[in-house]
Every structure is written in structure tokens, then in C-alpha cells.
Amino acid sequence: MLNDDQWAVLGPLIDECRPRGKTEPVALRETVEAIVWRHQNGAKWRSVPPDLVPWWRAAQTFIRWSHLGVWERLLERAQERGVDLGMAFLDGTSIRAHHKAAGAPKKGGSGAQRDVREALGRSRGGYGTKACVITDGAGRAISFALAPGQAHELPLASDLVDCLPDIPGWVVGDKGYASHAFRQFIWDQGARPAIPAKKKEAPVACPAWIHNNRNRVERLWARLKEWRAVATRYEKTAASFMGVLCLAAVFDWIKPSSKL
Numbered sequence: 001m002l003n004d005d006q007w008a009v010l011g012p013l014i015d016e017c018r019p020r021g022k023t024e025p026v027a028l029r030e031t032v033e034a035i036v037w038r039h040q041n042g043a044k045w046r047s048v049p050p051d052l053v054p055w056w057r058a059a060q061t062f063i064r065w066s067h068l069g070v071w072e073r074l075l076e077r078a079q080e081r082g083v084d085l086g087m088a089f090l091d092g093t094s095i096r097a098h099h100k101a102a103g104a105p106k107k108g109g110s111g112a113q114r115d116v117r118e119a120l121g122r123s124r125g126g127y128g129t130k131a132c133v134i135t136d137g138a139g140r141a142i143s144f145a146l147a148p149g150q151a152h153e154l155p156l157a158s159d160l161v162d163c164l165p166d167i168p169g170w171v172v173g174d175k176g177y178a179s180h181a182f183r184q185f186i187w188d189q190g191a192r193p194a195i196p197a198k199k200k201e202a203p204v205a206c207p208a209w210i211h212n213n214r215n216r217v218e219r220l221w222a223r224l225k226e227w228r229a230v231a232t233r234y235e236k237t238a239a240s241f242m243g244v245l246c247l248a249a250v251f252d253w254i255k256p257s258s259k260l
Contacts, residue, residue: 121148
């Protein structure tokens, strides 16, 4: 549940981002609390505590807001509290999909095309999703990108860098982002890459005093995966799972230990 301090920060942000209708929303705080409870615990929607709101109201609100991009806008608003771009960190993780995540409407095309659209696929880890994030220097999420589980994260990197609100001093990544073209892209943006070379590549400049900070983005994934609906994907659509990631990231931004 949300405490009063959390709602004092989160409530105004949600009010700015939510869609407007002819009538004011009923029990907005309780609805958000039900959504948060469900995703933190990885429970079924029907298991939402009945003393909050009816489960169907929480489910409908979350899904509708996901497809309207409300949770992404909420994350952007949270970032207005101050972004540190001395460094920016890139990292991806494989997220196992629950069997309930399958079965999204095809909406045209084949099942394989649907899986690509909904960022689901089979890798050595099983059926899942590849989620990539770019963070600021404090290890707080700026933007996410999704791909099927078997996809490589490098093709997502350029778009993530473009999502930064300003040019960072350094863009830091692991060997998964080792690419001369991507390093050149970073230079062209006015930043400096700190990405080590692969074993078969010629050595490249990668200052250890910069690259050693990469554990900040790894710690971010550890915090986000404390939400069970992030550690395991239950959502059928990419839009809904992106909403879960953004909502978890918002709470990481507004926690008391963050730089406000």
C-alpha cells in the first residue's frame, strides 16, 4: 500500500498524466494502490484486496493507461525532479515469461509476427522478453526498450541513447554493446563511450574509473525485480509490460534515498 508521503509525491504526477474524462475518477488513490499491490506481488487481478477497489476496475485502469502511454509519461514527469547525466548506463536483462503471458490477439499477421510485436520469443532461458534500460548517473531509469527473448540488445541501444533528455558525458555499457558503429554513434552525439572491446577486437579506450561504475545499472535491475511482475512477465502485451516497468521505475525515482 502507499503511505501518505508516497502519495503526496505520486498523486500530483498521476493527476497530470492521466487521461481526462467527463467525470472525475472514483477512488483514484485506492485504484493506484490496487495496481501497485498486484504488480509488486505478481498476483492475479482477482486477488486484489477487496477493501481497495473492485479488481476489474484496477485491471481496466492499468491496461487502458498502458495503451495510452500514461505510465511512460509518469516516468518522464518523475525525471523532472533532476537527472544526473555525467554518465549514462546501458544494460539489458532476460525476463522469463509466465505461460499466461501468451495469447495476445494477433491483430493481423502470423503468430511469429505477433510475438515480435509483443516482445516475446524463445531463447536458451526459455520463453521470455529481452528488456533494456538506459539510466542516468545515479542508476535511475530514463527509458526502456523491449524485444523478444532471443533478440540481441545492441540494436535497441541507439534509440535508448536518443531518449536521453540531454547529452551525457559518458555512455557506459558492457561487451554486449561492443560495436565500432555504436561507439561512433556515441561520439557523433557529443558523448564518450566506455564500452570494453571483445576478445577478438583491437583494444579501445575504456577508462576503468568510468566503467567500474556500471554496477549502478545492475543494482537498478535488482531493485526493479523486487517487483514480482518485473522479475516474471505476466502481461500479454508489450504495452502492458512496459507499463509495469515504468511504474516500478517511478517508485525507484520517488523513494526517499533518491536525489530529489
